Amino acid sequence: RGIPGSGGEFQNKxxxxxxxxxxxxxxxxxxxYPNASDVVLCGLSTGAFLTLAYLGSTRSISYxxxxxxxxxxxxxxDIPTSKALDFTPKQIAxxxxxxxCMTDFYPVGxxxxxxxxxxxxxxxxxxxxxxxxxxxxxxIKTPALLIHGTADKHVPYSHAxxxxxxxxxxxxxGSKGFELITVEGGNHFLSSKKHFKLAERGILRWLxxxxxxxxxxxxxxxxxRKQI
Numbered sequence: 001r002g003i004p005g006s007g008g009e010f011q012n013k014x015x016x017x018x019x020x021x022x023x024x025x026x027x028x029x030x031x032x033y034p035n036a037s038d039v040v041l042c043g044l045s046t047g048a049f050l051t052l053a054y055l056g057s058t059r060s061i062s063y064x065x066x067x068x069x070x071x072x073x074x075x076x077x078d079i080p081t082s083k084a085l086d087f088t089p090k091q092i093a094x095x096x097x098x099x100x101c102m103t104d105f106y107p108v109g110x111x112x113x114x115x116x117x118x119x120x121x122x123x124x125x126x127x128x129x130x131x132x133x134x135x136x137x138x139x140i141k142t143p144a145l146l147i148h149g150t151a152d153k154h155v156p157y158s159h160a161x162x163x164x165x166x167x168x169x170x171x172x173x174g175s176k177g178f179e180l181i182t183v184e185g186g187n188h189f190l191s192s193k194k195h196f197k198l199a200e201r202g203i204l205r206w207l208x209x210x211x212x213x214x215x216x217x218x219x220x221x222x223x224x225r226k227q228i
Contacts, residue, residue: 011100011118014126015050015079022054026067038068040207045155045188048075049082055144056136069210070144071203074155074188077162079130085155087124095121133163137170143177145206147199149186157182179206 008017022041029039043051051070076082083092087101094101099121104114130136144167148160160180167178181202186195 010105011120012122013119014122015046016126016129018046019050019053019057022050023057026054040069040071041067042071042073043075044073045075046086048072049079051075052140052144053079053130053136055142056131056139067142069207070142071147072144073147073190073199074149074152075146075159075163076155077159077166078133079136080127080132082155083124083127092124095119095124133166134170137167138172140167140171140177141173143173143210145203146178146180147183147190147202148180149183149188149190149195151185152188154188181206 026039026041029036041051041054043049049072051072052075055067055070076085087095087103091101091103100118102116103119105117106114131139146160146164148155148157150157160182164178164180167173168175171177181199183190183195183198186192186199190196190199
């Protein structure tokens with residue numbers, strides 16, 4: 001929303017609007033492919049925590065659009081507090097004092113030099129409209145695979161460890177529903193072909209185990225598989 005090819009203006013973006021878009025997308029998939037048995041959500045960074053939030057939202061269950069499983073790359077361990085990762089203290093101060101800040105935006109196909117875009121304070125305030133990780137985990141009934149590089153400078157690897165513990169402890173799926181693939185030396189985007197291939201193999205293995213398990217989505221327990 002607010003990026004080239006989508007509706008709205010970038011400066012008016014909010015995380016809650018993005019979550020609405022995710023819900024509408026899943027509903028559209030269900031409507032256009034009514035016989036599809038599996039819907040797998042996959043998100044990176046902000047997309048990962050929006051996916052996690054959707055899994056814990058009551059409307060995903062009440063509308064019968066609960067996905068089969070989710071794959072989360074570089075996900076934070078708590079949405080409300082993650083604003084400190086996404087914005088500098090100056091940007092937060094600018095939003096609170098001026099109502100907006102300037103932030104970097106990387107267009108598709110960009111050569112690495114970001115554009116400067118205005119972003120209004122509504123985006124910052126939308127972080128606080130999400131549940132804490134513990135409350136969110138209590139609502140999640142969908143298996144999820146976490147993937148995180150140890151050299152991630154945007155979302156520290158410790159977030160993955162904390163999120164796994166939280167999901168294991170507070171979701172009704174317990175230790176059976178969640179797994180973490182650690183990519184040694186991987187950055188935020190797993191931009192190295194070697195690191196991406198390791199993650200890809202782990203995803204295919206996990207999906208295969210998921211499809212073979214009956215009746216529980218995952219019967220091998222929550223675990224961490226380290227890719228070296």
